[in-house]
Amino acid sequence: MPSLQLLEKYAKLAVKVGANVQKNQYVVIRTTTETKELTRLITKESYLAGAKKVYVVWADDYVSHDLFQYASVDTLEEVDTWQVEQYKHFVENDSCFISVTSPIPGLNGDIDPLKMQKAAIASQKSLSFFQTHVMGNKSQWTIVANPNPVWAKQVFPNLEENKAVEALWDAIFNACRVTESNDPVLEWEKHNEALSKHNKVLNDYNFKHLHFKNSLGTDLKVGLVKNHIWAGGGEKSTQGVYFNPNIPTEENFTMPDKLVTEGKVYSTKPLNYQGKLIDEFWLEFKKGKVVAFDAKKEKGALESLLNTDEGSRSIGEIALISHDSPISKTNILFLTTLFDENASCHMALGRAYPMNIKGGLTASLKELEKQGYNQSMVHVDFMFGSSDMQIIGTQYDGTEVVVFKDGNFVI
Structure with missing residues (x-):
């Protein structure tokens, strides 16, 4: 694991620059079991930023793999009412969303793509209001990443597992402008300004x-x-809050x-x-x-x-x-x-x-x-x-x- 200082800076970046959590706002962290330490730090930083309550929605890619492998198509097409109601609650209360991704590339290589397609379509239909909410910038949202050993070994196949994880953390911090000696929040202010200037050039043409x-x-x-x-760079929600959907960008x-x-x-x-x-x-x-x-x-x-x-x-x-x-x-x-x-x-x-x-x-x-x-x-x-x-x-x-x-x- 990287130093606590770097992880805390990264978590703060997700909260202050990514989602720009507002005082008394609900925060939803959509994450995986590969990212416990970072998720805990993002939770803490959200409260320090004034969050009213932080909800953590956990997933596990290996559990999902077995669901796709062994469940019937009929079961995969079932979307639980409680899940739909949960996301309605998040949307209706103007929650902001922080996703912590930790992919395991190729994990589902042995799964029938048609089964995954049917499951995805059923979920997307039931939760279409959530996608509309997020893609319409009705509230702030952001995505950050966290290494896991399988992913790291695929990115750096010539390194031992622990060294590969270390190298991937370094690459992520570098891409996200997080270092031991800087203030990433200030770095991102400059970066957003540069992207904004380029947007203007393209819009003028x-x-x-x-x-x-x-x-x-x-x-x-x-x-x-x-x-x-x-x-490109930062955007404004329909509530007028400036945020960065993707870190990095x-x-x-x-x-x-x-x-x-x-x-x-x-x-x-x-x-x-x-x-x-x-x-x-x-x-x-x-x-x-x-x-x-x-x-x-x-x-x-x-x-x-x-x-x-x-x-x-x-x-x-x-x-x-x-x-x-x-x-x-x-x-x-x-x-x-x-x-x-x-x-x-x-x-x-x-x-x-x-x-x-x-x-x-x-x-x-x-x-x-x-x-x-x-x-x-x-x-x-x-x-x-x-x-x-x-x-x-x-x-x-x-x-x-x-x-x-x-x-x-x-x-």
């Missing part, structure tokens, strides 16, 4: 579409919705038009989806929909994702990150989207964020969909950036602007 090309074969034109907004992202994506895109990093590592895959789009796909590893899991619902074959987010971003420079493949998406341009299959269009946070779903918003039960990011990525942006008057050259921003 007001691109109609972006054209992505690289030597792997990516040749993709992504149309953006009219009145789109580039975001390096991205600038916006909303594609669900009907205006054409061409082919190749992944550049594995996608850890429901405990399965989907790798070396490509998608072909026509009129905004995936019409063909393939994967060298876990093609069934990719097919299951794409077949979740009507919106899961369209994209709801396009994000730009320079290849020379701090996380990319580490040359570490973290095997979890929270980190890997901040080392590479990425897009998300599924649901869009209402905040990425003017007036989106107060618009109805019907109003959003008229403007090109993609609705889905899923939002799954995958990475396609590369060191030779070229991006040309086209404005509404036809002017073409070089946005990326050799994998990096040039605007």
